[in-house]
Amino acid sequence: MGPKTVLPGKKRSRILQAAVEVFSHKGFHRARMDEIAAKAEVAKGTLYYNFESKSKLFSAAVTEGIETIVTQIQAQLDADMPFETHFRKLITCNVDLYLQHSDLARIVFNEVSSGIDADILADIQNARNRYIDCVAGQLNNGRRTGHIKAVDLHLTAVALVGMLDNLCNLHLQNPRAVGRDQLVDLLAELLRSGLAT
Numbered sequence: 287m288g289p290k291t292v293l294p295g296k297k298r299s300r301i302l303q304a305a306v307e308v309f310s311h312k313g314f315h316r317a318r319m320d321e322i323a324a325k326a327e328v329a330k331g332t333l334y335y336n337f338e339s340k341s342k343l344f345s346a347a348v349t350e351g352i353e354t355i356v357t358q359i360q361a362q363l364d365a366d367m368p369f370e371t372h373f374r375k376l377i378t379c380n381v382d383l384y385l386q387h388s389d390l391a392r393i394v395f396n397e398v399s400s401g402i403d404a405d406i407l408a409d410i411q412n413a414r415n416r417y418i419d420c421v422a423g424q425l426n427n428g429r430r431t432g433h434i435k436a437v438d439l440h441l442t443a444v445a446l447v448g449m450l451d452n453l454c455n456l457h458l459q460n461p462r463a464v465g466r467d468q469l470v471d472l473l474a475e476l477l478r479s480g481l482a483t
Contacts, residue, residue, distance in 0.1 A: 301326040301333065305347040310389035314344055314402060345406045351390040352413040355383050356420045363424055369433040376424050377474045380446070381466065384454045395451045418443045425481075434481045442481065449473060 304326035308317045319340055323330040337343035362379050363372060384391050394414060421443035428434035453473065457464045 297326075297328065298336075301328060301336075301343075302347045302350060305343050306351060306387075306389045306393065309344060309347065310392045314340075317344075319343070341403050341406045344402070345409045348390070348393055348410050349413040351387065352394065352417050355387060355390075356417055358383060359420055359424070369428050369431050372424070372427060373433075373478070374470075374474055376421070377477070378470050380421070380450055381454060381470050381473065384450055385458070385466065388454070388458055391451065391454070395447075418447060421446060428481070437481065442477075446473070446477060449476065 301322070305317075305322050308322045308325060312318075312321075317340070319333050320330050322343070323333050326333075333343060337346060359376075359379055363375055367375070394410075394417075418440065422439040425434060425439050425442060429436070429439065450473065453464070453469050457466060457469055
């Protein structure tokens with residue numbers, strides 16, 4: 287058998303998006319490859335040809351999804367903008383990306399991991415850490431300019447992501463009760479009051 291062909295970008299994106307939706311709503315264990323194939327409008331064999339197991343597809347969906355989010359955060363934030371603008375944009379960007387990719391966020395923050403291969407879990411943890419490191423790196427711009435006090439930026443990023451997860455979930459469950467702008471304002475104020483020098 288020759289080398290595997292790489293899926294064209296659009297087809298791969300469609301498969302990964304379908305996988306995220308199914309894994310998000312069914313969980314890893316109840317999700318079925320034929321259901322993902324049907325949602326992606328590809329043959330089930332196409333999934334197994336390109337992703338040798340459900341675990342590998344799960345890993346690709348999560349890790350590539352997180353990499354997309356990290357890339358979008360970095361593209362939207364310019365380290366040379368004034369700190370207050372940068373800080374507000376960091377919060378806004380994370381809220382908007384969470385809401386835009388809520389199925390992926392549900393998997394990343396809430397997926398029960400029992401029964402998933404250890405190497406797959408390590409890949410997913412590395413991707414989560416990359417996201418945390420990205421947020422911490424953006425906060426570090428404020429530290430370098432003297433706007434953020436000397437706190438552990440990794441732990442601060444973990445706290446921000448935890449608040450982001452809880453508040454965005456609240457908004458998704460009841461958008462009228464908690465608006466997107468209200469989330470951004472609250473997160474910005476909580477972080478500003480805790481971090482400002």
